[in-house]
Amino acid sequence: MSRLPITKTPKVYVGGAFIRSESARVFPLKDASGEFFANIPQCTRKDLRNAVEAAAKAGPGWAKRTAYNRGQILYRLGEMIEARAGEMADAITLGGATPAAAAREVAATVERLIYYAGWTDKYEQVLGNVNPVAAPYFNFTVTEPMGIIGVIAPDEAPLLALISLIAPAITSGNTVVALASSTQPYPAILLGEMLATSDLPGGVVNLLTGFRKELISTFATHTHLRAISAVVNAEERKALALGAADSVKRTHLRKAEDKHDWLADSAQSLEAIRETLEFKTTWHPVGA
Amino acid sequence: MLVRSPQAALQRLFDEVGTVDQIGIEERVAKFGTRSIKQTAKVWGLKTAVSMVDLTTLEGKDTPGKVASLCQKALAPHDPELGVPQVAAVCVYPAMVRHARRALGCDTAVRIASVATAFPSGQAPLKTRLAEVKAAVADGADEIDMVINRGAFLAGEFGEMQDEIAAVVQACGATTLKVILEVSELETFDNIRAASFLAMRVIRPGDFIKTSTGKTSLNATLGNNQVMLEAIRDFYLDTGVAIAMKPAGGIRTAKQALTFLVAVKETLGDAWLNNRRYRFGASSLLNDLVRQLEKEKTGAYQAPYYFSEAAESY
Numbered sequence: 001m002s003r004l005p006i007t008k009t010p011k012v013y014v015g016g017a018f019i020r021s022e023s024a025r026v027f028p029l030k031d032a033s034g035e036f037f038a039n040i041p042q043c044t045r046k047d048l049r050n051a052v053e054a055a056a057k058a059g060p061g062w063a064k065r066t067a068y069n070r071g072q073i074l075y076r077l078g079e080m081i082e083a084r085a086g087e088m089a090d091a092i093t094l095g096g097a098t099p100a101a102a103a104r105e106v107a108a109t110v111e112r113l114i115y116y117a118g119w120t121d122k123y124e125q126v127l128g129n130v131n132p133v134a135a136p137y138f139n140f141t142v143t144e145p146m147g148i149i150g151v152i153a154p155d156e157a158p159l160l161a162l163i164s165l166i167a168p169a170i171t172s173g174n175t176v177v178a179l180a181s182s183t184q185p186y187p188a189i190l191l192g193e194m195l196a197t198s199d200l201p202g203g204v205v206n207l208l209t210g211f212r213k214e215l216i217s218t219f220a221t222h223t224h225l226r227a228i229s230a231v232v233n234a235e236e237r238k239a240l241a242l243g244a245a246d247s248v249k250r251t252h253l254r255k256a257e258d259k260h261d262w263l264a265d266s267a268q269s270l271e272a273i274r275e276t277l278e279f280k281t282t283w284h285p286v287g288a
Numbered sequence: 289m290l291v292r293s294p295q296a297a298l299q300r301l302f303d304e305v306g307t308v309d310q311i312g313i314e315e316r317v318a319k320f321g322t323r324s325i326k327q328t329a330k331v332w333g334l335k336t337a338v339s340m341v342d343l344t345t346l347e348g349k350d351t352p353g354k355v356a357s358l359c360q361k362a363l364a365p366h367d368p369e370l371g372v373p374q375v376a377a378v379c380v381y382p383a384m385v386r387h388a389r390r391a392l393g394c395d396t397a398v399r400i401a402s403v404a405t406a407f408p409s410g411q412a413p414l415k416t417r418l419a420e421v422k423a424a425v426a427d428g429a430d431e432i433d434m435v436i437n438r439g440a441f442l443a444g445e446f447g448e449m450q451d452e453i454a455a456v457v458q459a460c461g462a463t464t465l466k467v468i469l470e471v472s473e474l475e476t477f478d479n480i481r482a483a484s485f486l487a488m489r490v491i492r493p494g495d496f497i498k499t500s501t502g503k504t505s506l507n508a509t510l511g512n513n514q515v516m517l518e519a520i521r522d523f524y525l526d527t528g529v530a531i532a533m534k535p536a537g538g539i540r541t542a543k544q545a546l547t548f549l550v551a552v553k554e555t556l557g558d559a560w561l562n563n564r565r566y567r568f569g570a571s572s573l574l575n576d577l578v579r580q581l582e583k584e585k586t587g588a589y590q591a592p593y594y595f596s597e598a599a600e601s602y
Contacts, residue, residue, distance in 0.1 A: 049589050056592070221588035247588060 016202015
């Protein structure tokens with residue numbers, strides 16, 4: 001029996017819900033052969049603001065989860081992607097990647113999540129410290145998540161690079177508002193569906209699609225974003241650095257001009273977790 | 289046979305003042321949020337909303353110090369460079385009126401409103417309630433927020449309810465009166481409209497009707513605000529007496545406040561778009577209004593933690 005095609009309306013995952021842009025704007029996504037594939041939400045500054053509000057709401061609850069529980073949830077996100085690996089690989093081949101390369105990227109993405117899932121209850125032992133001081137004080141340093149982290153993903157490795165920027169931030173209890181690749185947004189749309197079934201509380205990871213030039217300045221100036229983790233070109237770096245200076249936020253800007261090997265082990269590290277932590281040192285008097 | 293029952297009494301009142309098309313009201317208010325308000329109008333609206341705020345703290349744990357800091361916030365909500373006006377009033381319990389007066393001084397445009405009459409339930413003897421009003425006025429309150437006797441209204445004893453309001457009007461003297469209908473306990477839009485008329489008939493021009501105490505589950509909504517605005521409009525067209533309006537409780541964001549102002553503008557017109565005719569009873573709303581004004585000035589979205597914490601609840 002023939003039937004009419006049932007096509008999916010791609011929506012972005014914000015605040016635990018699948019939404020269209022508040023502007024109702026979309027942009028057409030073509031596959032590697034130039035055929036129309038789908039209309040993708042073209043998110044606006046207001047969508048970014050709403051995503052930050054959602055992240056702010058989710059933040060305290062996420063940070064209060066036990067480290068062990070955050071690890072379980074990150075691991076489960078890996079499981080969710082693993083179960084739909086074929087579908088995700090197809091989404092990556094839309095951008096022209098070979099099926100083999102796409103499958104490698106999905107496998108590496110799952111591995112990356114497992115890697116950070118393992119770190120959730122371990123980074124504190126490595127990064128926290130008891131400091132020797134020359135006075136009768138017990139002096140120790142502990143870490144705290146910063147809050148809401150802005151992520152701007154590169155066009156290459158549309159899934160793996162995005163996860164490589166998001167995962168270390170949420171490992172420690174931060175929440176994330178991320179802008180996916182403009183040229184290959186579809187893997188991020190699919191990722192949203194996997195996030196929704198991963199036990200990750202709504203609002204912890206918020207994914208936007210759209211155009212960088214419309215959103216960079218808001219990422220830079222929004223004072224509620226505590227840090228920006230991004231792969232950006234020279235012009236965007238300048239805009240982000242200026243806005244971040246004004247709004248006093250930390251920046252971790254990787255150069256889009258450089259070649260990044262997202263598959264390599266060097267693309268995952270304790271240092272990446274540390275980038276979105278604040279350190280608090282306490283002086284506690286001890287008896288003589 | 290003549291029946292004396294609450295239902296019959298309410299029915300006669302509905303026949304007199306008219307009923308409310310509930311679906312119509314809900315459709316109407318759903319549209320208010322769709323108006324596109326651009327920059328200059330938005331800034332005007334935000335500043336106007338600030339000037340309409342009755343900055344409120346109504347908690348068992350209120351202290352003179354807390355009231356004093358609320359008063360400082362009322363006088364200067366933010367950096368003077370932002371051009372934020374002072375709020376209309378502070379709203380406190382009667383025992384805190386003298387502390388508020390000490391903090392504000394006598395030479396100030398910020399008024400002191402006090403909830404009296406055994407707020408929020410109103411379940412005290414009339415004599416006690418009147419004494420409370422007089423005490424608050426004597427301590428320096430410029431405005432009294434009273435609660436109506438919902439029990440009397442629901443029992444169909446409208447005369448009793450109106451007599452009590454009239455007695456409070458007497459006790460107020462020159463002080464402005466706000467009559468809290470506590471809409472969530474009136475249950476239907478028809479009842480809200482009827483109670484609005486009963487109150488408006490015994491208060492003076494410039495006195496207020498107010499939605500709620502903020503102490504029950506349901507507070508001011510666009511719907512019950514609209515029912516009361518239309519009652520004010522109809523009463524004004526009938527009698528020429530302009531009654532003011534105060535929604536209270538549950539209005540926390542600048543966007544909500546602007547939508548309420550749209551309702552006022554489109555129902556009653558510009559004559560009600562000032563703080564003598566319209567107020568917001570709120571504690572956290574002011575923070576968000578100031579936050580949005582800062583955003584309009586700088587172009588950058590602001591984090592809420594740069595603005596002072598609100599008193600809890602309400």
